[in-house]
Amino acid sequence: MAKNLVEFRNLKTFFYTEEGVVKAVNDVSFSIREGETVCVVGESGCGKSVTALSLMRLIQSPPGKIVGGEIIFDGRDILKLSDAEMRRIRGNEIGMIFQEPMTSLNPVLTIGEQIMEPLMVHKLMTKKEAWNKAIELIKQVGIPRAEQIMTSYPHELSGGMRQRIMIAIALSCDPKLLIADEPTTALDVTIQAQILDLLRKIKQERNMALMLITHDLGIVAEIADYVVVMYAGKVIEEAPVRELFKNSKHPYTRGLLKAKPIIGQRQERLYTIPGQVPNPIGLGDYCYFSDRCEYAMDICHQKIPQLISDENGHKVACWLYEGEWKK
Amino acid sequence: MSEPLIEVKNLKKYFPIRGGILQRTIGYVKAVDGVTFTINKGETLSLVGESGCGKSTVGRTIIRLYDKTDGEVFYKSIPIHNLKKNELRKLRPKMQLVFQDPFSSLNPRLRVGDAIGEALLDHGLISRNELRDKVIETMEICGLAPYHVDRYPHEFSGGQRQRIGIARALILDPEFIVLDEPVSSLDVSIQAQIINLLMDLQQQKGLTYLFISHDLSVVEHISTRVAVMYLGNIVEMASRDELFDHPLHPYTQALLSAVPIPDPDLKRERIILEGDIPSPANPPKGCKFHTRCPLAKDICREQVPEYKDVGGGHFVACHLV
Numbered sequence A: 001m002a003k004n005l006v007e008f009r010n011l012k013t014f015f016y017t018e019e020g021v022v023k024a025v026n027d028v029s030f031s032i033r034e035g036e037t038v039c040v041v042g043e044s045g046c047g048k049s050v051t052a053l054s055l056m057r058l059i060q061s062p063p064g065k066i067v068g069g070e071i072i073f074d075g076r077d078i079l080k081l082s083d084a085e086m087r088r089i090r091g092n093e094i095g096m097i098f099q100e101p102m103t104s105l106n107p108v109l110t111i112g113e114q115i116m117e118p119l120m121v122h123k124l125m126t127k128k129e130a131w132n133k134a135i136e137l138i139k140q141v142g143i144p145r146a147e148q149i150m151t152s153y154p155h156e157l158s159g160g161m162r163q164r165i166m167i168a169i170a171l172s173c174d175p176k177l178l179i180a181d182e183p184t185t186a187l188d189v190t191i192q193a194q195i196l197d198l199l200r201k202i203k204q205e206r207n208m209a210l211m212l213i214t215h216d217l218g219i220v221a222e223i224a225d226y227v228v229v230m231y232a233g234k235v236i237e238e239a240p241v242r243e244l245f246k247n248s249k250h251p252y253t254r255g256l257l258k259a260k261p262i263i264g265q266r267q268e269r270l271y272t273i274p275g276q277v278p279n280p281i282g283l284g285d286y287c288y289f290s291d292r293c294e295y296a297m298d299i300c301h302q303k304i305p306q307l308i309s310d311e312n313g314h315k316v317a318c319w320l321y322e323g324e325w326k327k
Numbered sequence B: 001m002s003e004p005l006i007e008v009k010n011l012k013k014y015f016p017i018r019g020g021i022l023q024r025t026i027g028y029v030k031a032v033d034g035v036t037f038t039i040n041k042g043e044t045l046s047l048v049g050e051s052g053c054g055k056s057t058v059g060r061t062i063i064r065l066y067d068k069t070d071g072e073v074f075y076k077s078i079p080i081h082n083l084k085k086n087e088l089r090k091l092r093p094k095m096q097l098v099f100q101d102p103f104s105s106l107n108p109r110l111r112v113g114d115a116i117g118e119a120l121l122d123h124g125l126i127s128r129n130e131l132r133d134k135v136i137e138t139m140e141i142c143g144l145a146p147y148h149v150d151r152y153p154h155e156f157s158g159g160q161r162q163r164i165g166i167a168r169a170l171i172l173d174p175e176f177i178v179l180d181e182p183v184s185s186l187d188v189s190i191q192a193q194i195i196n197l198l199m200d201l202q203q204q205k206g207l208t209y210l211f212i213s214h215d216l217s218v219v220e221h222i223s224t225r226v227a228v229m230y231l232g233n234i235v236e237m238a239s240r241d242e243l244f245d246h247p248l249h250p251y252t253q254a255l256l257s258a259v260p261i262p263d264p265d266l267k268r269e270r271i272i273l274e275g276d277i278p279s280p281a282n283p284p285k286g287c288k289f290h291t292r293c294p295l296a297k298d299i300c301r302e303q304v305p306e307y308k309d310v311g312g313g314h315f316v317a318c319h320l321v
């Protein structure tokens, strides 16, 4: 079995806001093996992006702060590295595709300048080499008229084109880990299929690990080896992909799978999980899903369920499985 | 058959490409290159197609956020592009847009409650005293908790911001809403809630939607009719059932075959589109899809296929149909 490339160990990342402390990532542990694709799914606001940004050490402080835990990347504790060491890892060993491509591309630099810069800084390419490599990358992500795009500015491209430029930048330095935060939301399915194929191919060629954040369970089914489900800052279920889809345990995961419209299966009304995510400020000692859960019992309102594992490594944090599974 | 609310006739929108020291126009991106359709009152017409094919531009031009290059747009028989500024302003609340990119459409220094109520106040549709209650009521409809009202946009996650965008449109009590990728950044359970919400509001208030999305499983669920765009043109349009059960255009067929299905055991035959994706600044001659079409013939490279009704309001533009 491949060794762990990334280990989140009891990570806690909080935001200190006027209203109080937002425990955006609250005691999260999971690992990503070399070459493995781990998909992180979960309700909007549950802490997926903050988990990824913590690994990149890009949490804005203040108001944010990593207040506990460790993040081991390739044998090093990320949280203990100097800023200079971290810069070398970022964009070189770890590539990241951000969730909002418009806000992460620099509006006053051309697309070409933005792709070439990391190649010249990290890979020490000459301007000419970087130019050629950039053209190749733009073509690889399926954008036509590459030469013209090189001299364009971000606002001149469509949403999907900008997202593919971000993918090209993230892949440019052959990272060991690619973090992709909703990388295909602005893409139509034929391009999406092409990008997923591209990611699969690059993964195989370079044994690159992929941490993919997505809300599209179709993509998860297609590309994931392993799935981590988060809710209100906590991991509530994790399992290999097939196990998760065929044998999900947590009431929230089951709800998610039921709520997804599936092509070819027309229905009058979509199933929805009642209620909303709780206010992340001032959460107490109870299952954070309890006010929406149809199975909630007394204990659910009194104690936080811990993540427990069955003999095959399928993990769930829910009182329904306490006793049945061991810690 | 109900009456048309929006009629679009041969609409074109070209963006100039500038170059040289003088920044002279050296060409045009033909973002929308002659599209014709109607949207009936109370229905949802969905617009699907590749990134960059002109969907957002259609949405923006029909409510005149962009001026047209050519063609006509009628809203209840009123030619929108001929209206004077003040006449247009009066119509504005009735035609709303929910943006694709929720972050760039929100002012970072404006509290969310103010952002949602802003337009209502601007148009003089409410007094300051009543505003806060109305804002909170609308936020709750959209699944935002009242305690969010005094927060700033950066304090929200992507999905929460998208709901702010929907609340901003809904609060004006519009008749027609262009929904530009309104649920693409939402996770599934909120997505289902928002879709059910949009459909409920449509039933209660007779709202009419132009729904722009990449997610064909959502489109299949929400639409009355579906139009498929490719490089500035509509290549196929039909009722929802007809389009999903009997897609005729090779591009539509490829699109439907590429939708990921949430079942790790299911491996489907994909129609993979090879070939260069052409540019809207210099579209291919003949059928614009011929550079990627697996079925392309000689005629496709030379003649533009006619966009025609093949029966029952199913329109398609392909030489082979």
Ligand SMILES: Nc1ncnc2c1ncn2[C@@H]1O[C@H](COP(=O)(O)OP(=O)(O)OP(=O)(O)O)[C@@H](O)[C@H]1O
Binding pocket: A015, A017, A022, A024, A042, A043, A044, A045, A046, A047, A048, A049, A050, A051, A060, A063, A064, A099, A280, B154, B155, B156, B157, B158, B159, B160, B185, B187
């Ligand atoms: N700069 C910030 N200041 C205050 N709170 C923040 C900040 N950034 C994030 N948060 C909060 O942290 C929590 C987690 O946010 P995060 O962006 O990780 O969500 P997410 O799971 O990526 O959601 P989405 O699917 O909507 O992108 C949310 O409650 C959010 O409001």
Ligand SMILES: Nc1ncnc2c1ncn2[C@@H]1O[C@H](COP(=O)(O)OP(=O)(O)OP(=O)(O)O)[C@@H](O)[C@H]1O
Binding pocket: A156, A157, A158, A159, A160, A161, A186, A188, B015, B016, B029, B030, B031, B049, B050, B051, B052, B053, B054, B055, B056, B057, B058, B100, B280
């Ligand atoms: N303001 C603008 N100036 C110049 N060109 C533009 C402008 N807006 C859009 N375009 C171009 O027009 C074409 C259509 O863009 P549009 O945003 O309508 O595409 P779209 O179908 O909405 O794509 P996506 O799915 O990626 O959002 C693209 O080639 C784009 O580069």
Ligand code: SF4
Binding pocket: A250, A251, A252, A287, A288, A289, A290, A291, A293, A294, A295, A296, A297, A300, A305, A317, A318, A319, A320
């Ligand atoms: S712990 Fe209780 S409330 Fe939480 S998901 Fe399980 S059954 Fe539901």
Ligand code: SF4
Binding pocket: B249, B250, B251, B287, B288, B289, B290, B291, B293, B294, B295, B296, B297, B300, B305, B317, B318, B319, B320
């Ligand atoms: S007209 Fe020709 S190239 Fe165009 S879609 Fe039909 S078969 Fe393909």
Ligand SMILES: [Mg+2]
Binding pocket: A048, A049, A050, A099, A181, B157, B158
């Ligand atoms: Mg996020």
Ligand SMILES: [Mg+2]
Binding pocket: A158, A159, B055, B056, B057, B100, B180
């Ligand atoms: Mg668009």
